[in-house]
Amino acid sequence: MGDPYRSLVFPNAIRRARRAAGFATLLALAAHLPDLAYIRLSKIERGEIFAKPEEVRAIAAVLALPPERLLIDIDAPDFDIAAWAAELRDWHPAPPDEDRFAILLGAAVRALRARAPGLTIAAIEARHHIPPVMLSRVEAAMKPFGRWHPGLRAALCDLLGVADEAALRAHVEALAETDALAPFIAAIAAPEIRIAKTHARVAALRLALTGAASAPARRPPPPRRDPPSPPPARAVDPAPADREMRAVPLLPVFGTPRADGLIGRTPLGQWVEAPSVAGPRAYGLRSDRQSLGLGLPAGAILIVDPDRFPAPGTLAVLREAEGMRLLAIGLDREGQMRGHSVNPPRDIAIDACDPADLATVIAARF
Structure with a gap:
């Protein structure tokens, strides 16, 4: 039923x-990373949580490597995720019956929260003294x-609403027999969910690392109340050996938050x-x-x-x-292309979209 590697969302090097x-x-x-808590560093290395761009840079600096070398x-x-997981100390899949019950x-x-x-x-x-982070981990099995x-x-x-563990197991099994849990099981147990999340977060991380390295953020001109006209291109000297002045084109910036991400x-x-x-x-x-998680600020x-x-x-x-x-x-x-986001969760068949509605992100400024 389950994806035994669903807790390993960030395989890394x-x-x-x-x-x-x-x-x-x-x-x-960890002794060389005083600003990164050991527990968090451990979870990052074990692939249980996604690293932030600044954390990848800090780790890479200590290891004297380009940050991108730490991504897989x-x-x-x-x-092979099975081989990658096998190298983790003390990691092993749960027994199948217990893994199944964790998913159920x-x-x-999830079904209870959807009904109420x-x-x-x-x-x-x-009411029940379950911290949000623990609730999330239970719902993710x-x-x-x-x-x-x-x-x-x-x-x-x-x-x-049950008295003990035995009653809880019976209650959950009874729900499973009615197919009431089927749509929620699919959201937990399918490997595609984990893979999509990994793709989205690692792509965002890679963009944050390479974009920040190649194009540092610059302060934009102050906003204008009237519809702005492009300011004159700024002359720069691209290389000491080439004294011909060139103009750097400027692009307009759009973007206001709307519903549904x-x-x-x-x-x-x-x-x-x-x-x-x-x-x-x-x-x-x-x-x-x-919208792509912590990897893209x-x-x-x-x-x-x-x-x-x-x-x-x-x-x-x-x-x-x-x-x-x-x-x-x-x-x-x-082999079909799909587009994913995390907040809100979306899985879109790219090949079914009109090409005129699609554009590629070629760089980022932070």
């Missing part, structure tokens, strides 16, 4: 790079029931320098929400080229009726 650099233990590496392409022919329990909690709109995350914390601490197990029984094409009266590869219709798009200005069709491993902008949607592009098992 940190462990091998650490050992190659002479750090036999993670604790030895999970679509590479030589990548997570689905049962007033049962918000805040209400569950107040991150551990078998027996591995949760006794207080949380009792709180889950209280949440689902969309971005409105509203002029902001700001301008951003165009990279040399930008086409004639390129523009800047400000993203004020983390809110407030980033993306350089979008509508004359380029997206490819796997890139970010794209899809034009919809109410605005524009930012997506990370990957491939499914059939």
